[in-house]
């Protein structure tokens with residue numbers, strides 16, 4: 338039987354697994370989470386008591402359906418699930434994974450449903466304790482029932498900014514401000530196109546926003562995070578749309594500018610990349626079904642940033658493409674493709690409504706830390722450019738921006754803006770950081786102690 | 795400013811789990827991650843290696859690697875994605891374990 342490996346058990350990975358299981362293939366699903374669901378539909382550990390309605394609000398039905406479906410597939414033996422397991426490397430049709438033990442999993446076809454992380458723009462002071470990503474604040478609330486501070490400021494832009502604000506307030510967290518860097522005129526223009534593509538979703542966003550009242554500010558410029566080295570964040574300094582300065586006292590600041598596709602494994606699997614001017618990042622080259630290379634398929638936010646509903650569609654489509662490529666009967670794709678196209682129109686409009694703050698990043702002061710892993714500043718990066726030239730991989734080698742433990746996940750987009758602005762180039766000309774294995778840091782002991790288990794061929 | 799960083803908002807009816815951090819006995823709840831349990835008593839997990847500031851995690855999804863802390867046995871663990879287990883003995887610095895800060 339064809340051995341299919343799916344990486345990621347979020348909405349895309351679950352739907353892909355479902356379609357393949359329905360065709361009689363028994364895919365292996367490797368996921369870093371303890372329980373399937375991904376980030377958006379992340380489940381708390383066993384023993385927690387809140388209902389899906391409490392955790393996922395209007396999306397509770399979708400979450401229940403996905404979780405129930407996947408648990409059933411695993412219980413029936415139709416899917417082999419490896420939770421709490423990271424894929425570290427992919428080579429010659431073998432995935433090297435690390436969970437409780439190290440294993441090698443040979444596969445014939447690979448579906449990557451690796452999702453996304455928050456897209457971060459550095460703000461002076463963001464290296465301090467008490468600065469988190471927006472996604473982190475949501476994970477803390479959903480999966481642990483905690484707030485990451487007592488006086489919380491949310492800053493950045495995108496749908497999560499408003500959604501998270503509502504979720505924190507409903508849970509009783511101390512929210513003191515919601516600072517949106519998107520100017521109101523972009524939000525109006527993009528918002529109309531969003532409403533045209535998905536009226537219900539767009540309206541839900543508008544009504545949530547209205548309920549935030551005067552906590553919410555649009556068109557904000559973030560100046561710096563004031564912090565004490567021992568105690569962490571103390572205040573956020575910002576200017577409103579009219580240019581007036583504010584200082585908001587807080588002990589936590591969560592930042593995020595929509596999402597960044599997680600493409601590390603796709604790179605290791607040999608995928609090609611194109612610069613996407615709308616998402617303003619490098620995305621994997623693939624067809625609408627998710628075919629990205631020989632025996633390689635992508636689905637979900639790691640492919641195109643279409644959100645959870647789009648990810649379910651993309652997961653199904655990738656599995657259908659895989660079945661067709663094997664010459665097996667497959668469900669029809671037409672309706673799914675049409676809905677996916679609507680999600681793509683919505684996503685493009687959203688990118689216009691909630692833009693990445695390119696100019697602010699390019700103009701960051703020299704003493705701003707760009708690489709949080711190793712404390713490398715914008716000034717250090719700029720100073721290496723005369724020697725390294727504008728190519729991002731060479732600038733990384735000399736400045737170490739992108740070389741830390743996160744492997745550039747949180748600094749490379751900002752780094753490219755700074756390089757491009759300094760050298761007077763368009764951002765894609767700075768190039769893309771090539772991914773290196775391991776995709777996650779792995780303890781050397783895992784390699785020294787025991788030989789890996791190898792799955793039966 | 796010596797209040798712990800995190801606030802529990804829900805899910806408080808879970809059994810206590812004892813662990814230690816830098817020799818101090820602390821208690822978390824079953825189902826807490828190591829990060830959650832520590833930051834309900836402290837303001838940070840560790841110091842940065844390349845700057846003066848304290849660190850308390852950043853992404854909580856295993857992507858940024860900001861949340862490493864040490865175990866007394868010497869190994870490191872990623873606090874945001876490691877469940878708390880009874881009897882864990884954790885350290886916010888490498889101590890004199892050779893090379894543990896690298």
Ligand code: FES
Nearest residue numbers: 852854859861874
């Ligand atoms: S906080 Fe980012 S990896 Fe743990």
